[in-house]
Amino acid sequence: MSARETALSESQEDYLEAILALEKENKVARVKDIAERLGVLRGSVSGALKGLGEKGLIHYEPYSFITLTPQGKKMADEITRRHSVIRDFLEGVLLLSPERAESNACRMEHAVDKAVVDRMVKFIEYIHECPRTGPDWIEAFINFYSKQKPELAQCRACAERCMARLQKVE
Amino acid sequence: MSARETALSESQEDYLEAILALEKENKVARVKDIAERLGVLRGSVSGALKGLGEKGLIHYEPYSFITLTPQGKKMADEITRRHSVIRDFLEGVLLLSPERAESNACRMEHAVDKAVVDRMVKFIEYIHECPRTGPDWIEAFINFYSKQKPELAQCRACAERCMARLQKVE
DNA sequence: TGAATGTGTTTGGTATACCAAACTTTTAAT
DNA sequence: ATTAAAAGTTTGGTATACCAAACACATTCA
Numbered sequence: 001m002s003a004r005e006t007a008l009s010e011s012q013e014d015y016l017e018a019i020l021a022l023e024k025e026n027k028v029a030r031v032k033d034i035a036e037r038l039g040v041l042r043g044s045v046s047g048a049l050k051g052l053g054e055k056g057l058i059h060y061e062p063y064s065f066i067t068l069t070p071q072g073k074k075m076a077d078e079i080t081r082r083h084s085v086i087r088d089f090l091e092g093v094l095l096l097s098p099e100r101a102e103s104n105a106c107r108m109e110h111a112v113d114k115a116v117v118d119r120m121v122k123f124i125e126y127i128h129e130c131p132r133t134g135p136d137w138i139e140a141f142i143n144f145y146s147k148q149k150p151e152l153a154q155c156r157a158c159a160e161r162c163m164a165r166l167q168k169v170e
Numbered sequence: 171m172s173a174r175e176t177a178l179s180e181s182q183e184d185y186l187e188a189i190l191a192l193e194k195e196n197k198v199a200r201v202k203d204i205a206e207r208l209g210v211l212r213g214s215v216s217g218a219l220k221g222l223g224e225k226g227l228i229h230y231e232p233y234s235f236i237t238l239t240p241q242g243k244k245m246a247d248e249i250t251r252r253h254s255v256i257r258d259f260l261e262g263v264l265l266l267s268p269e270r271a272e273s274n275a276c277r278m279e280h281a282v283d284k285a286v287v288d289r290m291v292k293f294i295e296y297i298h299e300c301p302r303t304g305p306d307w308i309e310a311f312i313n314f315y316s317k318q319k320p321e322l323a324q325c326r327a328c329a330e331r332c333m334a335r336l337q338k339v340e
Numbered sequence: 341t342g343a344a345t346g347t348g349t350t351t352g353g354t355a356t357a358c359c360a361a362a363c364t365t366t367t368a369a370t
Numbered sequence: 371a372t373t374a375a376a377a378g379t380t381t382g383g384t385a386t387a388c389c390a391a392a393c394a395c396a397t398t399c400a
Contacts, residue, residue, distance in 0.1 A: 011357065031378055044358055046379050051356095063365060063378060094289035104286050111277035119264040119315070126314045131325060132302045132332055144296045145289070155301065159336040162302055166329040181387065201348055214388055216349050221386095233348060233395065 006055070010110040013079050014038055015048050016057060017109075019068055020076035028065040082117050083109040089120040093127065095142055131165035176225070180280040183249050184208055185218050186227060187279075189238055190246035198235040252287050253279040259290040263297065265312055301335035 008016070018037045022029035031049070035042045053060030057072030068076055086108050090101035127133045136158060143154060178186070188207045192199035201219070205212045223230030227242030238246055256278050260271035297303045306328060313324060 009356075032376085040357090041359060042378060043360080043380075047357080090286065090289075094286065094293060096285060096289060100283075100285055104282055107281035108278060111281045112274055113270075115266060115270055116260065116264065116274050119260075119266060122315045123264060123311065126311050130307070130310070130314070132307055132328060137300070137302055140300070141293065141296050144300070145292045155336070155339050158302060159339070162336070163333065166325070166332070169325050169329070179386075202346085210387090211389060212348060213350075213390080217387080 008055075008075065011048065012052060012055075013075075013110055015045075015052060016068070016072060016076040017079045017083065019058065019066060020073070020080055023067065028067060030065065034066075079109060082112065085117050085120050086112065089124060092124055093120075093138070095138070095145070131169050132162060134161075134165065136161055178225075178245065181218065182222060182225075183245075183280055185215075185222060186238070186242060186246040187249045187253065189228060189236060190243070190250055193237065198237060200235065204236075249279060252282065255287050255290050256282065259294060262294055263290075263308070265308070265315070301339050302332060304331075304335065306331055 015034065015038070018034050019029040022033050022037070026033070031042050031045045035045045038045075049058065049060050049066060052058045052072065056069055057075060059067045059069060083105050087101045087105035090096045090104055091098055094101075096104070127138060128135070140154060140158060185204065185208070188204050189199040192203050192207070196203070201212050201215045205215045208215075219228065219230050219236060222228045222242070226239055227245060229237045229239060253275050257271045257275035260266045260274055261268055264271075266274070297308060298305070310324060310328060
């Protein structure tokens with residue numbers, strides 16, 4: 001109750017995200033596990049949980065297990081979705097390594113708004129569904145990335161696959 | 171001298187970026203203008219400048235104008251480039267409005283690393299240079315974004331332009 | 341030259357978010 | 371049941387980054 005309508009800090013978003021992940025893993029989140037996951041000391045977690053409790057986002061009684069309230073769950077889901085959409089975009093479109101995609105997503109999730117996330121989702125779909133692009137086009141990006149210019153031989157092969165797909169659509 | 175090798179805070183990155191922009195506009199940056207640009211009070215700027223001066227990133231003497239040192243200029247350039255690459259990507263690839271692209275870029279510039287920025291640059295080039303994509307393909311994303319599925323008539327027109335381009339390459 | 345104004349600085353206070361370490365509660369082991 | 375270990379909390383301290391308001395310098399104009 002008394003759901004404080006204040007926006008969350010980056011730190012608070014991280015805590016919610018961690019709690020959601022731990023709930024999924026272990027049914028319930030423990031201070032020690034949150035601390036480990038976020039790389040902070042247990043004492044810091046206690047303080048943070050108090051704030052989230054006051055905002056009505058978690059059920060928090062000292063010395064008890066921690067669970068998300070419906071409202072907290074909703075926000076944690078949003079953040080987690082933001083995170084994974086960004087990671088998938090970095091990995092599946094910009095073809096960054098899983099590790100790099102993950103670490104950047106961790107930071108970017110606090111910075112991008114819903115509009116950006118929605119466009120990322122749609123763009124991934126577009127690339128896969130448009131007959132002109134598709135998986136081979138994405139793969140060819142790596143080649144372009146290192147070679148600077150598209151290779152002719154590569155282009156010819158692309159062209160054939162591409163035309164075949166276009167034929168199908170018509 | 172004594173260039174502190176510590177990474178910059180987000181706030182410090184914002185200050186450097188603002189100082190660079192003001193140097194370009196007015197030759198020199200004034201406390202009042204920095205404050206206005208960043209939406210903080212003049213007192214906050216004084217404090218921040220002290221820190222940047224100690225890091226060797228700006229020439230700072232109380233009551234004098236502010237200029238970037240070579241080292242500070244280099245970092246400000248990096249941040250500014252990050253900002254504009256991200257903005258261009260959001261606007262030119264994900265087709266977000268200029269305002270939305272700008273506001274998201276402002277926040278994302280502190281979160282993404284060089285690898286991501288480099289991929290964004292290359293991806294923009296790739297889209298424009300690959301015969302299978304190009305400007306009309308980008309434009310069609312808007313259609314896909316609202317309609318959910320590619321339209322057949324649209325696809326046919328796309329196909330022709332696309333094939334013409336592929337012919338040229340071969 | 342001497343105010344008045346504008347610009348820059350300083351000081352004291354707030355809020356966040358963390359650590360280190362003492363402390364309390366709970367759980368597990370004997 | 372007692373005690374040792376583990377888990378959680380609290381306290382005091384640090385650092386950042388801001389504001390508000392008093393203050394200092396500097397420029398301008400009368």
